[in-house]
Amino acid sequence: MGKRVLLIEDEPNIIEAISFILSRDGWTVHIHEDGTTAVDKVRAMPPDMIILDVMLPGRSGFDILRDLRGDDTTKSIPVMMLTARGQDKDRELAMRLGANLFMTKPFSNTEVRDHVRDLIGA
């Protein structure tokens, strides 16, 4: 089984596209669509990396990231933020909270795949 990527995202078509791309690249992709329970999900089964959307139902990706970085069991998991909010202040906030990468939608499939390779290989 390939290394595990947890995709925390609520848009079904984006989930399907990213899952397809990463699966074909050899990763095992797990999906979680709810912001309020995302941290519990990570703690229960820590993945090798996380792709985290910012605007999620129930809780923002920034809040989730803050909790992950404050928990010893999850703080070293690479996180790639994925968002439609590409403003500088959002990027700065994500990096300040400890994101490893910040990608804005719309994204290129190649970029997503390459970033995942880089982050899990790092």
Added chain:
Amino acid sequence: MVGQKLAGSRIRERRLDRGLRQAAVAETVGISASYLNLIEHNRRRIGGKLLTNIARVLEVEPALLIEGADTETLDGMRTAASVFGKDVEVARAEELAARYPGWATLIADQAQRIAALQAQVQALGDRMAHDPQLSGALHDVITAVSGIRSTAAILVGPEDLDADWQKRFHQNIHDDSLRLAASGEAIVALLAAPEADLAGAAAPTEQVWAWLAQTGFHVTALEDERETPQSICAAAGLGPAATSILLPYLTRYAADVAALPMGRFAKLARDTGYDPSQIALQTGARFDQVLRRLASLPAGEGHPPIGLAQCDASGTLQVFKQIAGFALPRFGGTCPLWPVFSALARPEQPFQQDVVLPDGEETRLRCFAVSNLQALPHLGAPPTATSTMIVVAHPPDHGPAPLPIGISCRICPRMGCESRREPALTGVAPG
């Protein structure tokens, strides 16, 4: 008077515009060319028959030669200079207005228009940044585009896809295209806002003032009790914030109507020479209520122009009815010497104060003001304060020495004023 003083400049300008020689005009009206020259350089006063004769030769109304630029235009020109102009000869604004009144009005109007457009751009910018509907629609567009881009890239990519995957991805693109279309329509609807929404770019208080100004601050439907404050608000077409300001104003207006019906009140106002203290004594009404009723006298029935200002304890204006000479500055704070503000320091004590403006005509206005405190039903809570002032144009008599005031420090020439907050523009003060 400055207007009179510059009548000569206007005569000269008009004569030159019409291509008439000084000597020819002088001969026609029966004076020497040298005397007309003195008049044209404002070294001799002019009036009476000579003015009428010169005006006839120049084919212009005598009043147009005598009257200077109005205070509002001059203030507008000086404001334009303060905001948009560098090295503008502010000290010569009056001369410019006297010689070219049309251009002067245009300058003032354009400055006002620019300021209004800047405010609108600011409001629309804020809206772009903070409007949750617009933000949501844009998010939907980006999400749909992301899905389409990623899915389309998979479909045209090098990998072989079986029929099931192809069908799913085609369906996803179709779904996202529908979402994109809907989001696009939503954005167009939001951005192609109707005029009412653009009016919403103004602050809610200003929207209410503009609505009241359309009525002349005389709400006929409440005067004859045809409508309720609620029904008027519903028909006013204002946004929720402006409506939340207009409704209590109209509710109080209705209470004022009930206490002081207009028919009897208008007669009493005339009979007392628009003296609010006399009216209050004769009717037993509150002084602030009388002030508001005086400001709501209908236009076109021979009443003098009466302005109205009402502010809270912070000095923030809540209601403002403009009349000639009594205007808000387009930029910066209002002169703190207006009685509506000083009334806050002497609550529950009505007073009269004549004021004089620093315009060329030294316009004199009569103010009546009172501030009222209202206790709140909470222990320890400070009372709310409301100050109300009316401004009556053309006071019928000269009372005590008027208080010299201004519109705003930036355009006020009263250099020695102890209430000055900031320096005046260069050239505003007399040279």
